[in-house]
Amino acid sequence: MRYEKLVSFLLRVGVATVFLYAAVAAILEPEAWVGFFPNWLRDLIPEQVLLLLFAAYQLGLGFWILSGKRLFYAALLASATLLLIIVANLTL
Numbered sequence: 001m002r003y004e005k006l007v008s009f010l011l012r013v014g015v016a017t018v019f020l021y022a023a024v025a026a027i028l029e030p031e032a033w034v035g036f037f038p039n040w041l042r043d044l045i046p047e048q049v050l051l052l053l054f055a056a057y058q059l060g061l062g063f064w065i066l067s068g069k070r071l072f073y074a075a076l077l078a079s080a081t082l083l084l085i086i087v088a089n090l091t092l
Contacts, residue, residue: 012065015078019062023055038088057081 026033034047042050061081064074 008068012068012071016062016065019058019065019078019081023058023062026051026055026058036085036089036092
């Protein structure tokens, strides 16, 4: 039983690290990350605003996953986010 909690925690840390790293890196080096957004989205929303909004979303999602609260919904949102990132960048 104790190992199940440890495994759950380690998996949450691994997934949350992906979102936290991407958010911090996008804030520190925006020119390296803005190209991952589709052109039509960058035409709708200014690039700096888009990056900051998405970075805030990723920070929130990362900390939500770490918290372990309502984890099923956090996992659904994280999965959908990663799927949309992959689909939006299939041509890269």
